[in-house]
Amino acid sequence: MLENRKEAERLLLWSVVQMDQPLSLARQRTRHAKPRITRYLSPELWFEVKTRIQNMPKETGRERERYARVRWLFTLL
Numbered sequence: 677m678l679e680n681r682k683e684a685e686r687l688l689l690w691s692v693v694q695m696d697q698p699l700s701l702a703r704q705r706t707r708h709a710k711p712r713i714t715r716y717l718s719p720e721l722w723f724e725v726k727t728r729i730q731n732m733p734k735e736t737g738r739e740r741e742r743y744a745r746v747r748w749l750f751t752l753l
Contacts, residue, residue, distance in 0.1 A: 725750065
């Protein structure tokens with residue numbers, strides 16, 4: 677009987693420790709969150725970027741692929 681009681685106490689202690697750890701980790705994450713930085717390009721710079729992408733060479737297959745890839749990447753921004 678004493679063995680069962682000790683085993684139950686160990687399981688209870690283990691479950692309390694397991695429950696507390698995720699909560700403490702969540703508290704640490706919210707406490708130390710860094711501010712989000714957003715940067716923008718001016719309209720003139722965006723126009724320059726779009727012009728340079730448009731003027732990329734497109735003569736070979738490789739150049740066309742690179743142009744398409746760069747154009748696609750900048751549509752995500």
